[in-house]
Amino acid sequence: MEVPNYGMMGQPVQPGYPMNTASPMMPPGPNYPPVMNPAIAPGFYPPINTNPLVPQNAPYPQFSGIPGYEGMAGDGGGKFLPPPPPVVGPGPDALPTPSNNDWTIPSISQETAKQALLDYVSGQCCYGSSPVQEMAIQQMKPFNTYRYRLETFTESRSCDWTTKPLTNEQLDGPSNGPAPQPWAIILEPPALFHDETKKQPVPHTSSKKECEECHGKGKIICQKCNGNGRVKCEHCNGSGRSAGEECSQCSGTGSDGCKTCHQTNVQTCPGCAGKGQVISYIELTVTWKNNLYEFIPDHHSEFNTDLFKKVTGEKIFTDEQLLVPPLLNFPDASINQASQTAVQQHYSQFISSSRILKQKHSIEWLPLTKVEYSWKGKNCSYFVYGRENRVETKDYPSTCCCVIL
């Protein structure tokens, strides 16, 4: 069934799905299209930080009195769909962190440190192992290092007009009822803390219309030959000559018949698959994203913190809630500070642009021990790091087995 109420660009109007060509960063007001009656200008639209998708085919929906959609019609806010208000406030409303956490910090033994170095040396092509066998460990300096992580799993929604070739399926148009509110459409969330994007039609927004790409003809000018029926000969690259002789492929003409259109100069329209008509509908795009905040405090050693990226630590704390409270009682104050910053930052960053589905934060103990030892009167050192007991050393005394006597 045809929809009587069409917008400027011939699209059916749907309340609650503002879609328009203006940037979402643009404040509503001076950028209204001149045809728009200022009396129907939206009064309110929540601020938006980002909208990665650029609207394309965008009618200006007209005013709608449907509750929940006031002020969302035809503004400069683009097609971003602001989330419903959160049910829980920031940090303080969440369950407190258990105060009886046992913050025991483990450390590694001399045997472990030695074995780690031996494993490292045997993995290098011609390091000698004598220093490890004969070394005298003088000091083991543990650097109690941690990695704090806050993960905020968010869902955001946007929409846009789109088309697909006409099929035999029953059209789900406005005669089936009003379109559900954008955030009322129920979608099965994917695995928590994993990125995913899903697209689906908004119910009751479909209508049939003529294909704009081919103006209903089902065919467009051949894109390969530009409607000429002939293309440059690939064999001679259009020169007509190959290896000093006349090109046998094109008989010296330098051009060849177009194989895409078989010299009919036209091709099937990709927009409507040749049918001349398309289904126009609102497509809802739902984006789930895991947002990570990571912090490793300064550990006052010359060890390069970046090396921690390749190893794992030991989880000594983890908490998962709708919204986690910031940590307050960890022995390392910089972790507490990072946690407060992270929780605050993520909350203010995501609460107006998306729905926060879940948060979790954790502290990993990152084993890092500096081992100082002597061998044949030389003082050397190395680091053992990560649960994998990786070794980082710059002054191993036997880097070529040939010189060991």
Ligand SMILES: [Zn+2]
């Ligand atoms: Zn040729």
Ligand SMILES: [Zn+2]
């Ligand atoms: Zn062609």
Ligand SMILES: [Zn+2]
């Ligand atoms: Zn078409």
